[in-house]
Amino acid sequence: MSKLRCKPFLVILSALTFLTASGCWSPVELNDRAFVSLMMIDLTEDGQFELTLGFTLPNRMIPGQVGGSGESGKEPFGYVTKTGKNLPQAYQEIQSDITRRITFGQTRTIVIGSALAKHGLDPLLEFSSRHITFHISANLFVTQGKVLELAETPTTFERFVPVILRSYISHRQTIDTTLRDVLRARYSSGDILVPILTLSKPPSTMAKKEKSEVWLGIDGAAIFVKGRMIEQQLNKEEMKSALLLNSNVSEMTFRIDSPTDGKEITFNIEDVSTKIQAGRKDNTPSIRLITRGMASILTSDSKLDLLNDQQLILLQKELNQEIRSRMMQMISSTRAVKADVFHLNQYIDWKYPDIWKRLRSNWDEFYAKELDIETAVNIRIRGTGEAYRSIRTKWREGT
Known part of the structure; x- marks a missing residue:
């Protein structure tokens, strides 16, 4: 009897298999x-x-x-x-x-x-x-x-x-x-x-x-x-900062001036991720942007000694400060036109729906003038290359 009961189930299962295997998904060839x-x-x-x-x-x-x-x-x-x-x-x-x-x-x-x-x-x-x-x-x-x-x-x-x-x-x-x-x-x-x-x-x-x-x-x-x-x-530089904020960067070339002599140093920034956190102070919402990543030095015209730990830490601090400055400049450009293009309001809505209901009707003005936005950048320099000083500087010193 059990075998007879299984036959209808097997017939239905076989029919479904043939129907799903059919390639005729549309009447148009x-x-x-x-x-x-x-x-x-x-x-x-x-x-x-x-x-x-x-x-x-x-x-x-x-x-x-x-x-x-x-x-x-x-x-x-x-x-x-x-x-x-x-x-x-x-x-x-x-x-x-x-x-x-x-x-x-x-x-x-x-x-x-x-x-x-x-x-x-x-x-x-x-x-x-x-x-x-x-x-x-x-x-x-x-x-x-x-x-x-x-x-x-x-x-x-x-x-x-x-x-x-x-x-x-x-x-x-x-x-x-x-x-x-x-x-x-x-x-x-x-x-x-x-x-x-x-x-x-x-x-x-x-x-x-x-x-x-x-x-x-x-x-x-x-x-x-x-x-x-x-x-x-x-502009193109601000767009790169937007890439950093969107965590949509696998690698990016970034240039800064050396903190010791002002000469240009070029980095390759990799594996960047930015976390957006909503907070509040005295029932007023705030946004904190936390950016992390790694960097390696591509070229250097500076006399800065990369074997010196103190100078390397100083260089890393300067890199993070420059990235933070450019990100804030890009955000300021969007605030100037009252455009919340990164939809920071959603983070406030998700975490503090009561505050969002109060600010929703006037969010454009609040975003442009009152929203407290903080940035924290921690890009670690992990690669300096085989040349710890500028090769061109060495050539000049040897001549």
């Missing part, structure tokens, strides 16, 4: 799909939404060929641009011109033009949240000019522009801001930092080889207040 790798959005001068979708073109790729070109020798990546009174209309205009069904399942990079950034990110959030295949982990960038200039970027080191942009994030050369981060910020204050892409003239050798007048790079960070980009921005 892969060969009938056009996968968006890059999405670029801007506003035209007459207020129209300009949508550009970048697609990889499998029919132009040959396995094993470095350049990735097909028989015609054309690029394996293409762009389609359309305009409309809103994003859905621009999207439909693109879909009507393409023989394949557009899907956003592989969209990992979104670039916003400065005109749309100043207008606000709500149209993008509305559009992406209504496409179930859209990944909210897609990275967001802002350009200082027209976003279509990005299409002229030469792919010297990578095959596609989206790969270049993702490399900036994976190598932690700029801050990591995703659609998820923007959505979370929009449901609270709407304040957030978004990395800025810069389009400049390429090096002369690259310009001659690639025949391009555009060179892609990273700059500082755009400050968004209530979902809109403002004129105030973080």
